[in-house]
Amino acid sequence: MDIGVPLRELGEFDIEPLKQAILGLDEGVWHGNEYRQETYEVHEQTQSVVLVFTDGSGWPDIEVRKEAGWDMLSEQAVPLMHAILEQYYPPGGTIIRAMAAKLVPGGVIKPHRDSHPSFHYGHRIHIPIVSNPRVRFMLDGRPYRFEVGKVYEINNQKKHSVMNKGDAGRINFIFDYVPPQNIGQGAG
Template identity: 75%
Template sequence: MDIEVPLKELGEYDIAPLREAILGLDEPVWKDNTYRQQEYDVHRQTESVVMIFTDGAGWPEIEVTRERGWELLADTALPLMQKLIEDHYPPGGTIIRAMAARLAPGGIIKPHRDKHPSFHYGHRIHIPIVSNPRVRFTIDGRPYRMEIGKVYEINNQMQHSVMNKGQEGRINFIFDYVPPQHIGASGLANEAASR
């Protein structure tokens, strides 16, 4: 969504339960779902544990599904996502994507804009889980540092990229929230987060 600024800080939140759940994941889980890496060239160097997902086909009448990451992360992720929505966004919308995304040391997410219509209408929220001083998140040509314990919304309509020049992986929990006024006339099919 175009939020008129590159990055908006949403404040400090207790991420400890979600962080513990993500850091406790078994290594093979990170390699289970490779859809994003195969479909989107910019994400080839990432790994994801996907909780909720849509490919956006048929927008706005899309199908939102629970993925394997739901059983692993929902207990800790849902309360935090719901609190963020309550604090910053209109109620009654739908979470259409939610995942932990990892970028390995030396990894790059090339400059891009999120073009699908769902990204025009959804708020893209980032919760940093693991980072290091050599991670560079660039939006509209300017570098930003995301601090652990704080939550951010990014303007995904501006060109953005990530470089991890550090020695450890960078992990962010990311989710997309579509406010109620942008949900299709018959609602979003299979509203995974509300069941």
Template identity: 75%
Template sequence: MDIEVPLKDLGPVDQTALSDAILALDEELWKSNTYRQQQYDVHTLTESIVLIFTDGSGWPNIEVSKEAGWDLLSEVAIPLMHDIIKQHYQPGGTIIRAMAAKLIPGGIIKPHRDAHPSFHAGHRIHIPITTNPRVRFMIDGRPYKFEVGHAYEINNQKQHSVMNKGKEGRITFIFDYIPPSQS
């Protein structure tokens, strides 16, 4: 959604329970769902654990499905997502995507804009789980640092990219919220 600024810091969040649950997952789980990596060139160097997802087919009458990550993370992810929505957005909408996304060490998400109409209508929220000083998130040509313990909304209608030159993966929990006025 075009939020008129590149990035909005939504402030502090307690993501501890979500972080603990994500970091306790077996490494092989990150490789089990490769849909995003196969369908979207910019995500080839990422891995993800998907809770809910839509490919957006038939917008605005879309199918949102629970994925394998639902059973692993929903118990701790849902209260956090709902708390962020309650504090910052119009209630009564729908979460259409939710996932833990890892950018592998040395990985790059090339500059792009999220083009599907669902991205024009939805808020894209990022909750950093892990990061390192060698991660650079660029939006509209400017670098931004995301801090663990905060939530952010990115303007996914502006060109954005991420590079991880660190030695460990950068993990972010991402969810897309469509407010009732947009659905």
């Protein structure tokens, strides 16, 4: 969604329960759902644990499905997502995507804009879980460093990319929230 600025900091939240759940996952879990990596070239060097997802087919009449990550992370993720939404967004909308996303060491997400119509109507929220000083998130031509423990909304209509030149993976929990006034928008 075009939020009028490249990045909006939403403040500090207690991410510790979600962080511990994510860090406790077996390595193989990260390879269980490779839809994003196979479908979107920019995500080839990422790994995901997906809780809910839509591919956006038939927008605005979409199907949002629970995925395998739901049983692994929803107990910790749902209260955190709801706390963020209650503080900053109108009630009654829908979370259409939610996932833990890892950018492998040395990995790159090439510059892109999120182009599917659902991204024009939904808020894209990033919760940094693990990072390192060598991760750079470029947004609208400027570098940003996301701090663990803070939450951010990005303007996914601006060109953005990520580089992880560190020795460890960068993990963000990402979710897309479509507010009630935007549900069903974009037809025609």
